[in-house]
Amino acid sequence: MTKEEMYNDIRKWKKEKNAIILAHYYQDGDIQDIADYVGDSLALAQKASKTDADIIVFCGVHFMAETAKLLSPQKKVLLPVMEAGCVMADMMDEAAIKKYKEENPDTIILMYVNSTANCKQYADVCVTSSNALKIIDHYSKLGKKMLYGPDKNLGAYAMSKSDVKLDLWPGFCGIHNGMKVKDVEAAKAKYPNAEFIAHPECNLDVLAMANYIGSTKQLIEYVTESKATEFIVGTEMGVLHEMKKRNPNKNFYILSDRLKCYEMKLTRLEDLYNCLKDELNEIIIPSDVSQKAVKCVDKMLELSK
Ligand code: SF4
Structure with missing residues (x-):
């Protein structure tokens, strides 16, 4: 067929x-x-x-x-x-986050959307890479202790952009976390006129080398609006399809062939x-889980309007 x-x-x-x-x-x-x-x-x-x-x-x-x-x-x-x-979602299990919640009842739990519904039950709010900075900033004003997980890298990036303090769950995306400074150096040497753009699931040392950092959607919008015509792309390679579609006259180079999510x-x-x-x-999804887990997603959508 x-x-x-x-x-x-x-x-x-x-x-x-x-x-x-x-x-x-x-x-x-x-x-x-x-x-x-x-x-x-x-x-x-x-x-x-x-x-x-x-x-x-x-x-x-x-x-x-x-x-x-x-x-x-x-x-x-x-x-x-x-x-x-998702490798990252699998790095937080329900028993562990439940225990954390029991031991830290006053801590605000900010849950990256890359998590199971079972884990989302224990969160105060959900975030994505598009809205994480905004939502973390919103909750930081309450002056309470905050946990961010499961992505330690996005949490570290949020802390680097403000004076907010977060407890970080030790999870990460195997694809983005695998990018190294030497990968960026090699790509920049090969494409000296290209801008380097990266997703905040990468490590801070890699992000420090980027001309622009953003979620998948923000990266697509950035390359579309930018006057630059060449980009080294530091996120999963599938995104190049939309980037090329919107910008047929610009050139996109994936930072590394390892940026492929097999899942x-x-x-x-x-x-x-x-x-x-x-x-x-x-x-x-069992209805008792669903009723609790949806609350953090609803809260995110309300704060993202
Ligand atoms: S790229 Fe794949 S493994 Fe990484 S966070 Fe996304 S879905 Fe999970």
């Missing part, structure tokens, strides 16, 4: 089933091109909370589909590949096709 034949069937089923396809920027280009909406974690969560579709097919990783389900509990949310997880790339067009056709892999 050709790609176009698959696209035609997918379009037909979307109409018949009143389904919407949401895809993260880290998905393969073939999937981004058939999605109704492509975005980063915050934009996709906002979209999931507003859609009137009956079925949401979420092309991304497990915690993202869970977040969509939290926001649309009455809808059928499908994840094309159930095994597509995100588990989803192939065939998986999306079968998932929508047979309505496979529905996300189910």
Whole structure:
């Protein structure tokens, strides 16, 4: 079956089933091109909370589909590949955050969206890389102790941008955390006229070398608005698809071939096709978990308006 034949069937089923396809920027280009909406974690969560579709097919990783389900509990949310997880989300387990909460009842828990619904139950607010600085700043005014997790790197970046103090959960994204100063030096030597842009899930020493730091969406907007024409991109390679699409006359170089999230790339067009056709892999969250976990996501959306 050709790609176009698959696209035609997918379009037909979307109409018949009143389904919407949401895809993260880290998905393969073939999937981004058939999605109704492509975005980063915050934009996709906002979209999931507003859609009137009956079925949401979420092309991304497990915690993202869970977040969509939290926001649309009455809808059928499908994840094309159930095994597509997130290394960072797996670095916080429910028992550990529950224990932390019991031992630190007055600490504000700021939870990166890259976390399971089970863990989100214990958070005061959820954040994404698009809104983390704004939301951390908001809570810092309360003068209470704060925990940020599971991404220690984004937490460290937030602290470097203000005088806020955070307890950091020792988690990280294996892809971004694996970037080293020597990778940036090598890329800059190869492309001396290019600007270096990076995602805040990278380490501080790598971020210190960047011309611009931002979430996936912010990086895309930056390269689109910038007068510069060459960029070394320090985030997952899937983002180059949208950058090139919006800026056909600019040049983009991935910082390293290691910037590939294998979990995100588990989803192939065939998986999306079968998932929508047979309505496979529905996300189910027990209602007692869902009712508690959604509160931190709702709070984030309220503060992100
Ligand atoms: S790129 Fe990193 S943080 Fe994002 S889904 Fe993959 S492992 Fe998780």
